[in-house]
Amino acid sequence: MSLRKPPKNIGLLYDWHAQQRHQTVVHVDRPMDIAPDLGTDFDANQLATLVADTSAWLAAAGASYGSRVGIVKDNHLDMQILAAATARIGGLPATISALNRTDDIVIMLRKLDPAVIVLTANVFENISRVEDYPLAHVPHVVLGTAAVDTTNIKTFQLTDLAGASVPPANIRPDDQPMMVTHTSGTTNTPKLVVHTANTNRAGTRVEFLPIPGGVSRHSDTVLSSVSFAHSRCYAWMAAQLYWAPKNLVAVGDHSVHVAERMFSIHRPTTVEATPNVYQHWMPIVRRRPELFSQVRLYINTFDTMHSSIARPFLEASKHRFVLWGHSWGQSEVGPIAAGIFTKKNIKKGKDGSNPHMNRLGLAWPGIVSVKVVDPVTMQEQPAGKPGILMVKSTSVCVDYLGDRDRYLAKRDGEWWNTGDYGIKDRLGRIHFLDRVVDRIENSSAVEIETTLLERIDNLEEVVVLSNGDDAPLPVVSPQAGTSFDRQRWDRAIADLPKLQDPVVMPWEELPRTSTWKIRRNELRSRIGDEKVLSPEKLDQRFI
The missing domain is CATH 3.40.50.980 (Rossmann fold)
Structure with a gap:
């Protein structure tokens, strides 16, 4: 048996x-x-x-x-x-x-x-x-x-x-x-x-929950294009083999032509990728939206998602109740919380306002606990006040191999320092702001990036680098075949916190990790001290 x-x-x-x-x-x-x-x-x-x-x-x-x-x-x-x-x-x-x-x-x-x-x-x-x-x-x-x-x-x-x-x-x-x-x-x-x-099984518990619409059905074709070296895939593979969809499509090459071929052949009903992979696939959904017409569930992991990227994928689906799951987790912990978005709650407001996707809902009840602490005193913060997001779960990793001291420095008894910066509202819902090392006082780099990508639709990437007491520095990448429009930029930033003049860099030159996140320290080093703080001048305590 x-x-x-x-x-x-x-x-x-x-x-x-x-x-x-x-x-x-x-x-x-x-x-x-x-x-x-x-x-x-x-x-x-x-x-x-x-x-x-x-x-x-x-x-x-x-x-x-x-x-x-x-x-x-x-x-x-x-x-x-x-x-x-x-x-x-x-x-x-x-x-x-x-x-x-x-x-x-x-x-x-x-x-x-x-x-x-x-x-x-x-x-x-x-x-x-x-x-x-x-x-x-x-x-x-x-x-x-x-x-x-x-x-x-x-x-x-x-x-x-x-x-x-x-x-x-x-x-x-x-x-x-x-x-x-x-x-x-x-x-x-x-x-x-x-x-x-x-600990790996503890991180998989969320995916074993029979969440309506959130787990694979036997009739599903599930496509994933992420880093298969990552701890996320260990939990994902166990969960998919448990739920046993009809087809499991693993796309290791994130390039547009490979992704388009795999979508054409398999027509997945659920899709998982990293935010920057979805961003890279925008030409596909714009040119061939029918490839996404049958999708009922999108999931993104590894990084924060921008609504201007998620929206065209949701709109391409003809499924009546298509959902987008924006998951917050870490290699060290597994899933922590997730925001659920629909076509309706991701639409622009009538006043042109843009919904942000950094509202991540409650921590997974009975599985993960989250508290917010002051970065200096490490005392718990009241609702609505930002600080470091600390996590308690049986899914926390047991070591950093070869870096035991660093591992112990990130533990406070049962609590794990995620290095992420955010708030909990009165209902206990988590709002992600930034990584602690990249935080901007009285603002959020993530929200500024989301707003700029929404307002300037020919930008493929925007990275806002914190800069101590000086104004943050934006790095922008126009889409292939387009150019940076300074007048349009000035209009877009008029009501935003003060920013330095942007650095324009081709998308291909942005240094990326295996999960397609931006290597922000390397990007800082490439730009130089005259415009932005060098990595050595950042707060290193929470890395």
């Missing part, structure tokens, strides 16, 4: 799903790097077999119970397969996005101290050029063909490991580390976030 809920450990998840009455078929946008000959469509049995076979060659490469495995590769659902295969034999997988800077990847790998590293050829080429690369002695399983000399680094190809015997499952206890992911890294090198099976 199968379990009612999936097993807590990801190493057993795919075997469990293959035993269920309702199963899902997984579709990916390109063949898996770990299985380039198996195509792009996988049923439940094929996924379970792939996890087992992958655990065999990982063991042959040197992974074993208790060892750590670094997984550094291009964005693809196979990162989750690799993690499950590692956990299946009692190893500790660390999924690291290839979009991180090479120096940061090396730093994270050194903290991890892996027994085996699995990486795509492009990542291997980059790290092999690092002077005095410290992990040359560690077995590297290179996916694809690297155009570098591998003489001085121990390497395997998949063909070297093929045919290895599948070892028996050997799962670690649920209270021991099960997987490692990393933070987005908007301010510095991403931190390695350690979760156990218990």
Whole structure:
């Protein structure tokens, strides 16, 4: 008899799903790097077999119970397969996005101290050029063909490991580390976030709730285009295999042409992406709104959402009760709260006013508690007064690998310092304002960005950088084929808090994280001290 809920450990998840009455078929946008000959469509049995076979060659490469495995590769659902295969034999997988800077990847790998590293050829080429690369002695399983000399680094190809015997499952206890992911890294090198099976399951509880309209139906086609290295995807995968939609579409390449192809083929009924990915897809929804006509639920995670971006997607849907779920969470905690929006409550006001999407509702009752504290005294704030958002939940991670002191500095007993800045109103609803390190006194960078994107419709991105006692600095990116109109800008900012003259930067040049957030510290460094505070002058306590 199968379990009612999936097993807590990801190493057993795919075997469990293959035993269920309702199963899902997984579709990916390109063949898996770990299985380039198996195509792009996988049923439940094929996924379970792939996890087992992958655990065999990982063991042959040197992974074993208790060892750590670094997984550094291009964005693809196979990162989750690799993690499950590692956990299946009692190893500790660390999924690291290839979009991180090479120096940061090396730093994270050194903290991890892996027994085996699995990486795509492009990542291997980059790290092999690092002077005095410290992990040359560690077995590297290179996916694809690297155009570098591998003489001085121990390497395997998949063909070297093929045919290895599948070892028996050997799962670690649920209270021991099960997987490692990393933070987005908007301010510095991403931190390695350690979760156990218990904390990961606690972060999945929200998605197991039978929320009407909010969970997948067996008839659904669910499309997700996020960072599959992220802790969000561990919870997402368990929840989707539990609810078992008809199709699960994983799009690792966020580009317009790939997304348009996958939407054309699969016509999803629910869609999840990051805010900046939705923003990047605006040309699709404007040119081919029919591709979104059947969507009943949109979800965004990882960052704040702008109403001018969500609105055209909602309007493209012909579903009577289409919803937008704006989720607030963190790698370290999982989901904390969510705002629910409809076509009606996201419309512009008759006076031209623009609704903001940083009103996130109540923290998930019975699962997460949130309080607001003063950044200086750390005393709890009354309703309506801004401060640091602190969270209490059994889903909080158990460590920052290699950064224990930083982890302990962010804990205050049972409470976790999110580093986010906001308020709770009289009803207890959370209103997100900014990251604490980026906060603007008596205003909100997020709300200014939302307003400007609404008023100037040819801007693809606006980033408002805090600047101490001086006026904030906006960085703007016009859409391709358009130019920045200074007169239009001046009209748009007339009733806003004082801003410096904007810096115009092409969208492609904006430094981004693996979740497509803006690397604000790197952006500050590129602009220079003469216009904006350098990263070193920011309040570093809450990073």
